[in-house]
Amino acid sequence: MQTTVFEQVKETVYHETLENGLKVFLVPKQGFSKTYAVFTTRYGSIDSHFQTKSGEEINVPDGIAHFLEHKMFEKKDRDVMHEFSKNGASCNAFTSFNRTAYLFSCTDKLDSNLNLLLDYVQEPYFTDASVEKEKGIIGQEITMYDDNPDWKVYMNLLKALYQDYPINIEIAGTIETISHITKEYLYQCYDTFYHPANMLLLVVGSFEPEAVMKLIRENQSGKDFPPAPQISRIFPEEQSSPAKPLIEANLAVGLPKCMIGIKERENGLTGEALLKRDQTTKLLLDIVFGTSSSVYEKLYDSGLITESFDFDYSCEKDYAYSILGGDTPDPEKLVETIKSVMEECKQAGIDEDAFERAKRKKIGNFMRGLNSVEFIANQFTNYKFNGNDLFSVLPLLESITREDVETRMKEHFLIDQMAVSIVRSASAQE
Structure with missing residues (x-):
């Protein structure tokens, strides 16, 4: 052993x-x-x-x-x-x-x-x-x-x-x-x-x-x-761009549900490179759309999103994508606002203070997670199957720089890689 x-x-x-x-x-x-x-x-x-x-x-x-x-x-x-x-x-x-x-x-x-x-x-x-x-x-x-x-x-x-x-x-x-x-x-x-x-x-x-x-x-x-x-x-060869710009459905909902996805254009990373992309992208999303961000505050105060608004990044060797969204009274306006935010962020760059706050928050959450056997049990295997160790996340997080996040933003915040899913109230069909 x-x-x-x-x-x-x-x-x-x-x-x-x-x-x-x-x-x-x-x-x-x-x-x-x-x-x-x-x-x-x-x-x-x-x-x-x-x-x-x-x-x-x-x-x-x-x-x-x-x-x-x-x-x-x-x-x-x-x-x-x-x-x-x-x-x-x-x-x-x-x-x-x-x-x-x-x-x-x-x-x-x-x-x-x-x-x-x-x-x-x-x-x-x-x-x-x-x-x-x-x-x-x-x-x-x-x-x-x-x-x-x-x-x-x-x-x-x-x-x-x-x-x-x-x-x-x-x-x-x-x-x-x-x-x-x-x-x-x-x-x-x-x-x-x-x-x-x-x-x-x-x-x-x-x-x-x-x-x-x-x-x-x-x-x-x-x-x-x-x-x-x-x-x-055996897997089919997947095109780099999204299959469809929009899919809609009608079900019993109070407010419409809107989810926006960004498809990763390049895949094939393994080991530490895959881990760094995963953690850098999650950090990016938290900086731009997290509950302490100015974007979230404006969207929430305007009534365009509710507390259901959330985001995540799924990253595997052969596929990766970001998702963000939640309940909204106006899905179309939310989509256009998110697109504008992404373009503005690419132009303005990442604020140093916002980067440091989000990084400290992420490190703190990770360290708290290590005090939970449930957290370790749920996360350990995912990292190991991708050639990484859960306990290597901390030093990698500490090594991420603001420049890394800005580079990732320019690679990932691509409007032509976006797709949208909306579920409206079944009564909207009438």
């Missing part, structure tokens, strides 16, 4: 790659009552077109990664949820565009819960009958999301930004696509993407690293795994 010490944040990470390829990371936090464990596979909703270990090229139905996540909890003769509950643990799982994670938190019986997590994720059990039953359950979930204005405005924005890249596809799929899912498809995806060599296990909280690593080694050494498949994902 190796250790990496991050002196600046006073954190030590214990890590080991097991014989089966599983990467294990332990972050002890003495004095904390709660422990989190997250078992993650690098497999999400975008991974529907790939080459199998036999060399066969396959397209599986949209929504299958999410469907598989649901089915992992069902076993022939045991109730996983009940077992976690009996151990005093809270368990959950989620599927994103490029990851599926299984997790639990507990204050006691870490050994039992950790063995349970590893065992149930590594024991697939699918039957024709249970797959058919699940289609109805997930179909109801899909219908619920279709009627959710916040989800609809977000997914429509991704459809406007991306022509072919599969983050424009619903994570849960559609009722039509999941109707084609079979247990054979599920086993095929499981065998391809759930091999330990494609997975990462993180444990963070109050425990003795040597004892926990010993438990994990013993659990994994008692199981047989085939050689790790060579995973070959």
Whole structure:
């Protein structure tokens, strides 16, 4: 077992790659009552077109990664949820565009819960009958999301930004696509993407690293795994510009919802370069549109935005985009105002005092986050899968200069890379 010490944040990470390829990371936090464990596979909703270990090229139905996540909890003769509950643990799982994670938190019986997590994720059990039953359950979930204005405005924005890249596809799929899912498809995806060599296990909280690593080694050494498949994902070539300037929908809302996206023109960054782009862009957005900015104050005082106004930046190797918006009485005016703000900021540059305030705020928020095992558990794997360390964020943040942010602004605040999604009241159709 190796250790990496991050002196600046006073954190030590214990890590080991097991014989089966599983990467294990332990972050002890003495004095904390709660422990989190997250078992993650690098497999999400975008991974529907790939080459199998036999060399066969396959397209599986949209929504299958999410469907598989649901089915992992069902076993022939045991109730996983009940077992976690009996151990005093809270368990959950989620599927994103490029990851599926299984997790639990507990204050006691870490050994039992950790063995349970590893065992149930590594024991697939699918039957024709249970797959058919699940289609109805997930179909109801899909219908619920279709009627959710916040989800609809977000997914429509991704459809406007991306022509072919599969983050424009619903994570849960559609009722039509999941109707084609079979247990054979599920086993095929499981065998391809759930091999330990494609997975990462993180444990963070109050425990003795040597004892926990010993438990994990013993659990994994008692199981047989085939050689790790060579995973070959296949993605369409995406155009650099947005697919559509605007997508509108009508649902039951009080105020219209307006979300503006900026599609990154150049992709392909990895490691520290990707991390710097991510943090610099988030800092930029906070300087210009954060609640302490003059822009936010003017928009709010004028009634053009409400407290729902927010922004974020999603940054992966193959895609990246900013989103900002919220409820507004006048979506068109908000869009034009945001465009004007971006152009004015590029001309005026970044105010030094505003930069320093936003940077101190971001560093402070990050340091506070490190006092939360939930924060570490939720963030650690994302950074690691992108070739970075969560605990390296602080020195990188401290190294960012005002000039870095201005350069990023000129690269990213591009009007021709923008797209808009609006959800209006259903009565607006009348």
